[in-house]
Amino acid sequence: MGGLACVVINPSKRRATPRLRAALAAELRAAGWARVDWADTAPEQHGARQAARAVEAGAGLVIAVGGDGTARAVADGIARAGGPRSGVELGIIPLGTANLAARGLGLPLRRWPALRLAAGTAAHRLAPIDLLRVSTEALEAAGAPPEPCLVVTGIGFDARLVAATRAGLKRRTGWGAYAIAAARSLRSPRLPMRIAVDGGTPEEARARCLLIANSGRLPAGIRLLPGARMDDGVLDVAAIDVRHGLVGWASLARQVLPPAPARYSPPGRGAADVRLARGREAVVNLVEPAPLEIDGEILAPARWARVRVESGAVAVRVPRTG
Structure with missing residues (x-):
């Protein structure tokens, strides 16, 4: 596959562990991504700016790791930077409490199946969704x-x-x-x-x-x-x-x-x-x-x-x- 993938992760989530980061990096390499960039969210930057920068840098995949707030912000950043027309795909690894976005999309709520789906080593399709x-x-x-x-x-x-x-x-x-x-x-x-x-x-x-x-x-x-x-x-x-x-x-x-x-x-x-x-x-x-x-x-x-x-x-x- 080649190219750049970016991971936008909320470090405040207790399940955003070094083990999860290492496993996600391995899955992305297995999926064929040549380079992986990482960006942490912050109280004043919830993920939209990080996602938009990833799109501008040529990322083909941006993964939101966190709760519904992180997924919302990353989706917004991709949408404002071009949305589906940019060819950028969004992956979501739900680490929040309610994880309503993941439930609405039918995504797995367990970390490891969600990780493989987002990285692309599990069977997946693309769904253009609304904001x-x-x-x-x-x-x-x-x-x-x-x-x-x-x-x-x-x-x-x-x-x-x-x-x-x-x-x-x-x-x-x-x-x-x-x-x-x-x-x-x-x-x-x-x-x-x-x-x-x-x-x-x-x-x-x-x-x-x-x-x-x-x-x-x-x-x-x-x-x-x-x-x-x-x-x-x-x-x-x-x-x-x-x-x-x-x-x-x-x-x-x-x-x-x-x-x-x-x-x-x-x-x-x-x-x-x-x-x-x-x-x-x-x-x-x-x-x-x-x-x-x-x-x-x-x-x-x-x-x-x-x-x-x-x-x-x-x-x-x-x-x-x-």
């Missing part, structure tokens, strides 16, 4: 470009859950830390909002949580948005509301827990309502600023947000099936 671009009033006021989103943008309960999840607990208990944080966030307020999809008439809603998603797969086999795909050119919107306290949350749990994909009751017929929509752009306006998160990163509270799809933004190595 979401998120604007808020705070970003526009600061003159900042839209933030990339690989998996999900959450407003309300989802953002409060992320903010309440303690890093130390994540290291000890894995994704169960989110379940503990969820219990602490059940009293998240209902948010009055207006939602418009693809420039349509804004619809009034009251919701504890608004999700604008590229994928709907969660840990424990939960398929929150069964129709969401990362390669379909559309985003999925879910306005989630519960009433009557724990009764409402229990009703929602019954609708989403596996083994079957989520099946939601018609709105107004129970203690939990989930209103779904799909499109290429979604705009939400809230009465008061609310917490907002993108792929596990907390942003400043937002009164409005605009999310649009960038179709086929980056080509990802995924398992070959059939």
Whole structure:
């Protein structure tokens, strides 16, 4: 194969060990890469700049080693440097807690199979996947470009859950830390909002949580948005509301827990309502600023947000099936 491969790795992940680095280097050599460059992320550089530099240097493969934040940043760097047109492929080795991007793409969650898939010594194919671009009033006021989103943008309960999840607990208990944080966030307020999809008439809603998603797969086999795909050119919107306290949350749990994909009751017929929509752009306006998160990163509270799809933004190595 020859050429240059680049590995962008988050050194804060406890599984980003010297052993993993050595094994990945060996797999890349076995796959035929003549040269491998390594770049660590940092608190102020999450991987986008490192990935863009790799593309500019002529890399044919960039591998993101870390959690969803690292995968998001590296995908953004490749997309901004040319995306699939550049011929650069993205590999992902998930070392995070939730690893939602890997789940949405059907990637192996175990380190060594993921390592071989990303390096190319395991059977794989390329999947051109979408990125979401998120604007808020705070970003526009600061003159900042839209933030990339690989998996999900959450407003309300989802953002409060992320903010309440303690890093130390994540290291000890894995994704169960989110379940503990969820219990602490059940009293998240209902948010009055207006939602418009693809420039349509804004619809009034009251919701504890608004999700604008590229994928709907969660840990424990939960398929929150069964129709969401990362390669379909559309985003999925879910306005989630519960009433009557724990009764409402229990009703929602019954609708989403596996083994079957989520099946939601018609709105107004129970203690939990989930209103779904799909499109290429979604705009939400809230009465008061609310917490907002993108792929596990907390942003400043937002009164409005605009999310649009960038179709086929980056080509990802995924398992070959059939």
